[in-house]
Amino acid sequence: MTATAPSPQPSISGSTRLYAVVGDPVAQVQSPGLLNPLFADQGLDAVLVPVEVRPDDLEQVIRGLQRIGNLDGIFVTVPHKADAARLADRHSRTVEIAGTSNVLRRETDGRWFAENFDGAGFVAGLARAGHEIRGSRVALAGAGGAGSAIAAALLTAGATRIAVTDPDRPKLDALVGRLARYWPGRVHAVAEPALNDSDLAVNATPLGLRSSDPLPFPPEALAPGAAVADIIMKPHETPLLRQAAALGHHVHHGIDMLKGQVEFYCEFFGLRAPGTG
Template sequence: MTGHHAGTPVNGATRLYAVLGDPIAQVKAPALMNPLFARLGLDAVLVPVHARPAHLDAVVRGLRQVDNLDGMFVTVPHKVAVRRLADRCGPAVDVVGSANVLRREPDGCWLAENFDGSGFVTGLLTAGHEPKGAHVALFGTGGAGSAIAAALLDAGVDRLSAYDTDTAKLHALVARLDAHWPDRVRALTAPHPQGADIAVNATPLGLRPDDPLPFSPDSLPPGGVVADIVMEPRETPLLREAATLGHPVHHGIHMLEGQLDAYRTFFGLL
């Protein structure tokens, strides 16, 4: 079969995938997945779908009825909400309470899984940032943040300090994580990453040019890594500030790149 690179038309046999988000212009998944389909010789295409929160249920239920749609990718702000629209959930979803991908099963049901966390850790390791034994400060405990928290603990971080302006969501995540990784997680009462070896922005702050910084990197020790999961712009205000202060920075695209092998296995793109 033919992949969908420049000059290759979509046709009646093309398999479809959708990525759902609000906003949607910043998503990078099509730019990575469509070349992957082409390299693998698959007649498939991933398209962005702008789904506002009020319309998410209707959009997902409608897409589920499209017989040549094999999967959905999920980004901000739908990762928690989409979990309840799946028929079955994988183990990571049960731990973190959010999903970033849905797959149509042979019986027609939809399976939800979350690779944000494993992708983030893979990206860190590929860039030479070792999480094992580190103290990590995480800002944002939504869909992506909760997945990243669990994966970092699984990767052996010594201590995870988390902050969110939604204190109920924050403390619910800390309680869930503490059940699996006792005495390694604590809630921060203010957005300050003092003493952290790695500080992670897992909020959407940075998508828009007038967003405030999710935290100030000036309280990090020398050499403290500042990571951002926002992919567009690549150089977020947070990363620019951190680089000005001399901190190593880690870009959002690494998390997505770290998920490619997991996506190939999950969707059977072999």
């Protein structure tokens, strides 16, 4: 058997530009595995590292990172996306609508700009997999950081109805209120997932990160032909997706959302998109 050559490690120097991805936990994050090879392929002296931050420490850590002179960007994952948006100086329209951010960029004037590509990446991944969004009815579990951006992106892409559930009723009502200003009559807060008449059911909650987690919704309640998407990236095959596939539903994996975001991140940070030479 021939030994497999180890993957090249990033070369860290005094001129290395830094990026951080903050979350709690961070063991599941996949962005370093996608973006560090991209930096290497483009000959960039840059590295993205995971940083585990408890919610009570988030502001102190973000403020500290923002003061590091060679740190150009901060990626944000669960559960910090709403709080991170408030720690930026400027916000995109998507962040204003969703109320959450998944990436911050240092501007030339030293201020920090917040954007959220969760929704755009999720929709791009669905489109690449051949799922039709325009005219679809969606059941969405989760009104948090990713769920809010996904809801806005699905509505922008032409979903006719999104029924959103979340145990945090004030957070749910706030999201529906923001979305309704832009898409009146197309988004609804519901106590239970509206599964039996949905074309697509989305888990945008953390349920599935741990093997002991309950399912976010029962896939057996979906109509035949409905698709099920999960934003959990690790494990790749979540219990929800395994059960949905066993029932004959089309399934869409969490890593596809991140893959769908890579081109947006490249444009955001002034990098070449993969495959563009």
